[in-house]
Each structure stands twice: as C-alpha cells, then as structure tokens.
Amino acid sequence: MTRELLTGNGAAAWGARLANVDYVPAFPITPQTEIIERLGAWFESGEAPGRMVTFESEHSMITAAGAAAATGVRVFTATSSQGLLYGMEMLYTVAGWRAPFVLVNVSRGLATPVTLESDHDDVLAARDCGFLQIHCATCQEVLDGVLLAYRLAEHERVRLPAIVNLDGFHLSFTREPVEIPAPEVARRFLPDFDPGAIRFRASKPISQAVAVLGGGPYSYFRYEMHRAAEEALAVYDEVEEGLARELGRRMPVVEAYRIEDAEIAFVMIGSFATKAMAAVDRLRESGVRVGLVRPRLLRPWPGDALRRALARVRGVCVIDQNLSLGRGGVLYAELAASLYGRPDAPVLVSFVGGLGGRDICPEEFFEMASVTREAVASGRAPEPRLLYTARELREVRKLQSVALAERHETAPGASRRGGR
Amino acid sequence: MYRIRMHGRGGQGTKTAARILGSALFAQGFEVQDAPRYGAERRGAPMDSTVRAARTPIYERGAIARPDLVVVADETLVAVPAARVLEGIDAHAVLLLRSGTPGEVWQQRLRIDGPVLTLSDLPEAASATRFVGAACAGAAARLVPGVSREALVGAMGSELAGMSGSLRARSLEAGLAAWDAMAAHAGCVREGPEPSPGGTRPDWIDLPLDEARVAAPDVHAALTSVQVRTGLWRTMRPVIDPDHCKRCHWLCGSLCPDGAISVDPEGSVVIDYDHCKGCMICVVICPPHAIHAVPEARACEEGEGSR
Numbered sequence: 001m002t003r004e005l006l007t008g009n010g011a012a013a014w015g016a017r018l019a020n021v022d023y024v025p026a027f028p029i030t031p032q033t034e035i036i037e038r039l040g041a042w043f044e045s046g047e048a049p050g051r052m053v054t055f056e057s058e059h060s061m062i063t064a065a066g067a068a069a070a071t072g073v074r075v076f077t078a079t080s081s082q083g084l085l086y087g088m089e090m091l092y093t094v095a096g097w098r099a100p101f102v103l104v105n106v107s108r109g110l111a112t113p114v115t116l117e118s119d120h121d122d123v124l125a126a127r128d129c130g131f132l133q134i135h136c137a138t139c140q141e142v143l144d145g146v147l148l149a150y151r152l153a154e155h156e157r158v159r160l161p162a163i164v165n166l167d168g169f170h171l172s173f174t175r176e177p178v179e180i181p182a183p184e185v186a187r188r189f190l191p192d193f194d195p196g197a198i199r200f201r202a203s204k205p206i207s208q209a210v211a212v213l214g215g216g217p218y219s220y221f222r223y224e225m226h227r228a229a230e231e232a233l234a235v236y237d238e239v240e241e242g243l244a245r246e247l248g249r250r251m252p253v254v255e256a257y258r259i260e261d262a263e264i265a266f267v268m269i270g271s272f273a274t275k276a277m278a279a280v281d282r283l284r285e286s287g288v289r290v291g292l293v294r295p296r297l298l299r300p301w302p303g304d305a306l307r308r309a310l311a312r313v314r315g316v317c318v319i320d321q322n323l324s325l326g327r328g329g330v331l332y333a334e335l336a337a338s339l340y341g342r343p344d345a346p347v348l349v350s351f352v353g354g355l356g357g358r359d360i361c362p363e364e365f366f367e368m369a370s371v372t373r374e375a376v377a378s379g380r381a382p383e384p385r386l387l388y389t390a391r392e393l394r395e396v397r398k399l400q401s402v403a404l405a406e407r408h409e410t411a412p413g414a415s416r417r418g419g420r
Numbered sequence: 421m422y423r424i425r426m427h428g429r430g431g432q433g434t435k436t437a438a439r440i441l442g443s444a445l446f447a448q449g450f451e452v453q454d455a456p457r458y459g460a461e462r463r464g465a466p467m468d469s470t471v472r473a474a475r476t477p478i479y480e481r482g483a484i485a486r487p488d489l490v491v492v493a494d495e496t497l498v499a500v501p502a503a504r505v506l507e508g509i510d511a512h513a514v515l516l517l518r519s520g521t522p523g524e525v526w527q528q529r530l531r532i533d534g535p536v537l538t539l540s541d542l543p544e545a546a547s548a549t550r551f552v553g554a555a556c557a558g559a560a561a562r563l564v565p566g567v568s569r570e571a572l573v574g575a576m577g578s579e580l581a582g583m584s585g586s587l588r589a590r591s592l593e594a595g596l597a598a599w600d601a602m603a604a605h606a607g608c609v610r611e612g613p614e615p616s617p618g619g620t621r622p623d624w625i626d627l628p629l630d631e632a633r634v635a636a637p638d639v640h641a642a643l644t645s646v647q648v649r650t651g652l653w654r655t656m657r658p659v660i661d662p663d664h665c666k667r668c669h670w671l672c673g674s675l676c677p678d679g680a681i682s683v684d685p686e687g688s689v690v691i692d693y694d695h696c697k698g699c700m701i702c703v704v705i706c707p708p709h710a711i712h713a714v715p716e717a718r719a720c721e722e723g724e725g726s727r
Contacts, residue, residue, distance in 0.1 A: 005439075005446055005454070030460075113637040116459060170481050174455035175442060271481060278479035286617045359482045362615035364622045389623045400634060407640040 006178040008171030011139040012078065012104045012164070013038035014178075015146025017048045018186035019102075022073035024052045025064035030116055031168035032080040032106040039076075050076075058087035065101050066094025069161070070208060072195030074150070075101035080168065081108035081122045088126065094161060095130025096225065097209050099198050100153035101161050102146060103131065107270070108168040109356040117357020118168040120270060120322040124298075124330050130225050132162040132232055133299040135269040137255075139176040141296075142166045144249055147181075147190050151239040154193050158232045160225065169357060170271040181247055189246035229300045236297060251296060254305040258284060259291035264315040264372045265346075266292045266365070267306075267335060272321060272354055279365030290369055303338040310339070315347045315376035317368050321354040328352065328384050347375045353387030360387060421474035422450075422564055422611055423484045426556060427505050428493035429655055431463040433553020436579060437493070438469030440557035440595070443575035444567050445473040453478045464653025464697050466503035473564070487513055489609045491560050493552050495519040495717070498530070500652060506530065514609050516559055518552065520717075537563075537605055539598055550587075551594035554580075558595030562602035564609045572599060646695075650678065654698030657719040658691060664710035665689055672702035672711065 320329025428434030442454030458467035
C-alpha cells in the first residue's frame with residue numbers, strides 16, 4: 001500500500017481523475033480553486049483525458065454541468081460558499097433533470113461579514129435541493145467519497161446529482177496521508193457510466209424539464225425525487241460494500257467511534273469530527289464513557305442508522321458548525337426530529353461552534369462532555385450554547401470601540417480632526 | 421505527537437517549509453499532517469503553517485495552541501500582535517528565530533524560559549531572502565528527532581520539483597547549510613503533554629443582544645487604509661538611487677498599486693515606506709534601473725532609503 005501526502009483539494013482532484021470524468025465546467029473561488037487547477041493541468045498535459053470549460057459564473061457552471069450530464073457523459077465540478085449560493089437556482093433546477101453528476105463543495109462561511117474560513121452554512125443552504133450530500137472528515141474520505149458519490153448518484157434507482165463536502169483550510173489546504181488507488185482498482189469499483197436513457201443529443205431534440213400546471217403533476221415529479229433520494233439510503237449500503245471490497249476501506253453511512261458502551265456521544269459532521277475523536281480518546285483515558293457518531297450522508301438523512309447508533313446512549317452532545325438564524329443548529333433540530341417519541345430518548349444538548357473557522361479546542365470538547373453528563377444526571381438539557389469565550393468578546397469590543405470612535409468623528413456636524 | 425508552528429510572511433516560503441518538513445517526517449515513517457493558515461493571500465502579510473507528526477493516526481486539527489517548536493522566518497513578526505508568534509510557548513518549547521541577534525538576547529527581551537535558537541543568513545548569499553523557507557525547513561528538520569539528512573534532501577527534491585534546476589540547487593544549499601548550522605542542537609525538540617480533561621475550563625460567555633447599529637460590521641471612517649501600515653508587510657524594500665533617477669515619476673508613481681510613490685516639492689521621487697508593500701513593480705518598471713531591491717532587514721539596519 002503506497003500512501004502520499006495530499007491536500008483535501010488534491011484528493012478531490014484525484015477522485016475526479018480516477019472517476020475518468022469526461023467534462024469539468026469550472027469557475028474559481030477560494031478555497032476550492034486548487035481542485036480545478038490540478039484537473040486543468042492534467043487535462044492540458046494529457047495525463048487525464050477530460051475536457052474543462054471555464055464559465056463566467058457558478059450559475060452557468062452548474063447549468064453546464066447539468067446539461068452535459070443530460071447527454072450521458074460523466075461530469076465533475078466544484079465550488080464553495082458564495083459560489084454555491086450564486087448557483088443555487090440551478091442546483092434545484094438540474095437536480096430535477098434526473099441527470100447525475102458530482103459537485104465538490106469546499107465549505108466556507110457565508111457573507112456577511114465576508115470570511116474565507118470554514119463552516120457548513122453554505123452546504124446546508126443546499127440541503128433541500130435534491131442533491132445527495134456526502135460529508136467528509138479526512139482527505140482520504142474526500143478521494144473515496146468522490147468515487148462513492150458517482151456510484152450512488154448514477155445508480156439506476158437514484159439518478160440524482162451529489163455534493164461531496166470538505167471543509168475549507170482544515171481539509172482543502174491540509175495535507176494528510178492518502179492512499180491513491182491504482183486506476184484499475186478504482187475502475188473495478190467505478191466502471192464507466194451506463195447512462196441508459198440519459199442520451200440528450202442536439203440532433204434529436206426533446207423538451208427536457210418542462211413546465212407543469214396544476215399541482216398534481218408537479219407533486220408527482222417532486223415526490224419522485226424525494227423517493228429516489230430516500231432510495232439512495234439503501235443503495236448507499238450496497239455501494240459501500242463494494243468500496244470495502246475493492247478499495248479495502250469502509251465508509252458506513254453513519255460512523256460510530258467507541259460508541260459500544262458509551263453513556264454519552266458527540267454528534268457532528270466534517271473535519272472537526274476527528275478532533276472529537278481525539279477528545280473521546282482523552283476522555284476515555286480518564287474514565288468517561290463517551291463516543292462519537294458522525295453521519296456521512298446528510299441527504300438523504302440516515303435517521304434509522306442514527307437511531308441505532310444512539311440506541312444505548314443517555315446523552316447526546318450535538319455540535320453544529322452552522323447556524324440557522326432564528327432557529328439554531330441544523331443537526332440538532334434534525335436529530336431531535338429523528339429521536340422524538342422514542343421511549344428512553346437521550347437528552348439532547350446543543351452547541352454551535354466553529355463558525356467562520358473558529359477553532360474548537362480540546363478543553364471545549366471536555367467541557368461539552370461534562371455539560372452533557374450533567375444534563376443526563378439532572379434529566380434537563382441546558383439552553384443551546386455558542387462556543388464563545390470572554391476573550392473573544394473582548395477582542396470584538398476593541399474593534400467596535402475603533403468603529404464607534406470613527407462613527408463619532410464622521411457624524412454630521414462633528415469637528416474633523418486634522419489628517420496626518 | 422510533535423507539534424510545530426512556522427511563522428513567516430506571505431512570499432517567504434513558509435508554506436513550502438512546512439511541506440518540506442512534513443514530507444521529511446513522512447518519509448521517516450511518521451503519520452503527518454501539514455497545513456498553511458492565511459487570510460486573503462497577499463505578499464508580506466503574516467501567515468503561519470503547522471506540522472504535526474506522530475507514530476499513530478493524527479486526529480487533531482487546526483491551530484497549534486501548545487507548540488513544541490516554533491520557527492520564525494522573519495524576526496519583525498515578533499512585534500506584530502496579530503501574528504501571535506509567541507502564543508502558547510512554554511519552557512519545553514524551542515523557539516527558532518531567523519535573526520542576526522543572539523538567542524540569549526531574544527530570551528531576555530521576550531522573557532522566555534525555554535531555549536531560543538537563532539539562524540543567521542549565509543553571509544555570501546546576497547539574495548538569501550529568496551531561500552528563507554528552505555533554510556527554515558532545513559533547520560527545523562535538524563531540531564526534530566528522527567529526521568535524517570537524506571530524508572530532508574529527498575523532501576526538498578519532491579517539494580521543490582516545480583522550481584528551475586539552479587533555484588532548486590540553491591534552495592537545497594540553503595536548507596543543508598541551515599541543517600549544518602543546527603548541529604549542536606540536533607534532535608532537541610521534545611513532545612509536549614497531551615491535553616487532558618480536568619485542566620482549565622473554557623471561559624464561555626453568553627453573547628448579549630446588542631443594538632443593530634453596534635452589531636453591524638461597519639467601518640465608518642474614510643481613508644482607513646492610511647491607518648494600516650502596510651509597510652510592515654515588506655520583505656524587500658525598493659530604494660531609489662537619486663543619481664540615476666530621471667524624475668519620470670509618472671511611471672513608477674502611477675504603476676505603484678498602493679499610491680506609495682510621490683514627488684516632493686523639490687521634484688525628487690519619494691517612496692512612502694509606511695505603506696509600500698514591497699511588490700517591486702517599481703523596480704522592474706524603472707527605465708534607468710534607478711530603483712534597487714534591498715532585503716528589508718538589512719535596509720532597517722543600514723537606514724537605506726530612509727528620508
């Protein structure tokens with residue numbers, strides 16, 4: 001087994017290369033650009049046979065991806081943050097074409113204020129559009145996840161596009177040891193796309209994705225997408241078996257780490273979940289029975305697998321690296337819905353942290369475990385909490401005092417101080 | 421686990437230095453994670469890279485709060501609060517500064533209990549600033565136990581494969597010179613303790629609801645860019661030779677992206693070093709080649725270009 005150090009972006013590009021993608025519509029955005037740069041270089045040198053076209057926006061890029069997928073070729077594209085949102089109209093639109101392709105999103109927080117660093121608000125904004133969503137925690141998972149996403153998206157019982165998500169900086173620019181499968185091994189797992197009836201040709205025009213009036217046909221087509229997305233749960237398990245067989249690695253729909261005898265569990269997605277694994281190891285050394293449960297698939301939502309993984313824990317600490325403004329953590333609400341009504345449902349404690357790349361340090365994981373255990377003991381969950389320290393607020397107050405002084409100076413009628 | 425933090429300025433090769441060190445450790449059989457951290461990419465702005473190396477899979481990510489080794493490619497960063505060069509340095513941590521000032525002086529100046537080592541530029545290498553990253557990687561590789569000279573050479577070969585042959589050769593030379601310079605301290609870096617429950621608890625607070633006019637991210641004043649001394653970002657300083665300057669300031673002055681070149685009442689061309697970021701466009705564009713690039717550290721010492 002040969003491994004090499006690869007960034008998450010490099011791993012995504014390798015995934016696309018090993019998938020033998022035919023067509024890559026592209027538009028640059030930090031922290032994604034390295035993916036299309038690598039693919040572009042391979043296409044240019046002839047190391048990979050695909051074609052790349054750069055577009056003037058993500059809106060056109062996603063339209064082109066859907067249009068190309070409708071001809072039955074294998075399509076890959078990538079974006080991040082504002083770019084994903086700029087293409088949002090077309091995410092919903094192309095998903096309904098039932099022509100599968102894979103889009104890698106490199107998570108980055110959304111404006112306002114502008115940031116370059118990671119959280120999951122971008123990809124979660126796209127959670128209801130019909131794309132399947134695979135969330136990665138390591139660079140290896142990014143590579144394997146791209147291959148797996150094609151198998152899942154292209155499956156005849158699914159035929160929906162898929163997003164593979166990785167965190168900006170913490171995966172995109174971070175090198176980790178990654179095993180790159182030999183092309184023939186990857187090909188055994190992911191053969192050429194058999195598009196079946198997906199064969200749009202300009203020479204044989206059809207009207208694709210027509211308008212429907214009256215709610216009956218509309219409801220039918222939308223609910224069929226929902227059924228197909230749900231079917232992807234069963235298909236995922238089959239495909240994952242294939243991945244284990246051919247590539248020798250497991251990517252279960254829900255990752256459960258040291259959960260067997262756990263009293264409490266962390267639940268989170270993305271690369272910070274490995275930080276939770278480190279905290280689990282440290283806490284276990286000091287006698288706390290804690291584990292981690294991480295859904296890899298967020299759409300479709302693996303409710304049954306999550307219920308099984310959390311069957312015996314008494315407290316769940318949900319860490320959301322996202323914020324639904326006016327509601328709170330998205331994972332927390334979704335998990336609560338899955339556990340509602342279950343006898344002996346665990347106490348759910350909600351934390352929001354890691355917004356805009358804000359770190360979550362080991363001491364915070366230890367404290368979250370401690371708060372969750374107290375909630376189990378008392379039977380009452382505390383109010384949701386933002387991971388935010390007094391020092392962080394002091395630093396913001398310093399910035400605000402500068403802005404405030406400026407406001408006074410620039411207010412109408414204020415006497416102008418001389419320049420330098 | 422070894423936790424190494426490398427600080428530098430954009431353009432000094434600190435990202436590459438971390439990758440060289442990471443690849444060398446990986447070649448020695450360590451599990452490795454390396455990553456750069458920066459804002460909007462810009463030359464001269466403070467940035468840092470991290471390298472983690474362990475014998476078991478690495479789950480930790482992100483910033484290194486308690487480093488075992490801190491490498492500082494640019495001593496002027498020590499005085500920049502936002503660079504957070506000294507964060508988390510305790511008595512066990514080794515601090516390596518690229519500086520001509522002795523380590524003991526730095527130790528007293530910064531009140532640091534742990535060892536402070538310094539790495540001086542090779543005197544013969546006039547353009548040593550071009551190989552700062554390579555030198556830092558070579559020095560760091562010598563300080564971390566378990567890295568051989570061969571692994572360093574191999575890692576530099578693979579990480580610098582995109583460079584021209586002569587640049588690669590000079591980088592390797594700089595890296596190996598730094599490796600040799602650290603001989604007395606070979607393998608001195610020690611793994612710090614793992615974080616464990618029961619220590620300091622996070623100082624969490626509840627955010628208050630502020631008025632919208634306070635809680636909107638607005639900057640109210642005009643000309644705020646004047647307040648930001650972007651001259652701190654420079655690694656190289658453009659210096660005008662008045663004997664050769666033809667006073668055709670409309671060329672260098674209008675091409676300066678920061679408007680940092682102006683003409684004084686006597687008609688001489690003047691560079692505003694508080695705001696010149698050191699992009700060197702003026703050096704390239706000047707028809708009579710009257711503007712020279714001088715390494716910032718040397719210019720500071722010798723007062724070159726000062727008005």
